[in-house]
Each structure stands twice: as structure tokens, then as C-alpha cells.
Amino acid sequence: xxxxxxxxxxxxxxxxxxxxxxxxxxxxxxxxxxxxxxxxxxxxxxxxxxxxxxxxxxxxxxxxxxxxxxxxxxxxxxxxxxxxxxxxxxxxxxxxxxxxxxxxxxxxxxxxxxxxxxxx
Numbered sequence: 001x002x003x004x005x006x007x008x009x010x011x012x013x014x015x016x017x018x019x020x021x022x023x024x025x026x027x028x029x030x031x032x033x034x035x036x037x038x039x040x041x042x043x044x045x046x047x048x049x050x051x052x053x054x055x056x057x058x059x060x061x062x063x064x065x066x067x068x069x070x071x072x073x074x075x076x077x078x079x080x081x082x083x084x085x086x087x088x089x090x091x092x093x094x095x096x097x098x099x100x101x102x103x104x105x106x107x108x109x110x111x112x113x114x115x116x117x118x119x120x
Contacts, residue, residue: 008060012083015059020044021052028062028075035071 015021024038039049053073056062060079065072 008079009083009086011055011059012061012079015055015061016083018052018055021056024052024056024073025061025075025080028073032072032074035073038073 016025020042023041027033027038027041035046035049035053038053039046042049044052053062053064053071056073057064061076062073063076065074
């Protein structure tokens with residue numbers, strides 16, 4: 001299993017826990033955007049958008065570059081890959097559990113099927 005330092009993992013999942021930030025990440029997957037462009041689809045102020053962006057930055061999910069008066073943001077997929085690896089452990093755990101449940105249920109179904117009668 002991939003080990004991530006608890007603070008890094010906490011900040012990644014905190015950042016991903018908000019729908020606005022997840023939509024911002026989706027936009028950034030298409031290419032860099034300014035803070036204004038990231039805020040535009042939402043009914044939020046630039047200050048509110050900046051707080052969301054700061055949470056994404058603190059998690060390491062985005063990088064911000066200042067060009068003149070414009071703040072441009074770009075996706076950094078590294079932490080997402082690390083979070084995915086962490087979650088994959090639990091995906092394997094639940095897949096194994098569900099496979100075992102499926103076997104039990106199939107066995108129960110087989111026991112309940114009537115046995116065919118022999119014809120004379």
C-alpha cells in the first residue's frame with residue numbers, strides 16, 4: 001500500500017471534498033485558467049474562488065503562476081495519482097469482500113434449486 005504522510009493525505013481529501021474545487025480541477029485538466037476563469041461558472045466572488053484555489057494549492061493539486069496582474073492556475077496531477085494509489089488498496093479490499101459474498105450467495109442458490117426428477 002502506498003504510504004502518504006497523514007497531513008498530505010488529509011489536505012488532498014479535504015480539497016477533493018468540495019464540489020466547487022472538484023469542478024475547478026476538472027476545468028484545469030483542460031488547460032491553465034486564471035482565477036477569474038475558474039470563478040466564472042460559479043456564483044461566487046473572486047475572494048471566495050481564491051479561497052478554493054488556496055485549498056487546492058495547499059493540497060499540491062494545482063500550481064499558481066503570477067504573470068503581471070493575472071494569476072494563472074495549472075493542474076498538478078501528482079497528488080491525485082498518490083491519492084488514487086491509496087484508494088486502490090481499499091478497492092482491492094472491497095472487491096475481495098464482494099467476490100466472497102458472491103460465492104456464498106451462489107452456493108446458497110445452488111442448495112435451494114430443486115433436484116431434477118428422473119423419468120421412468
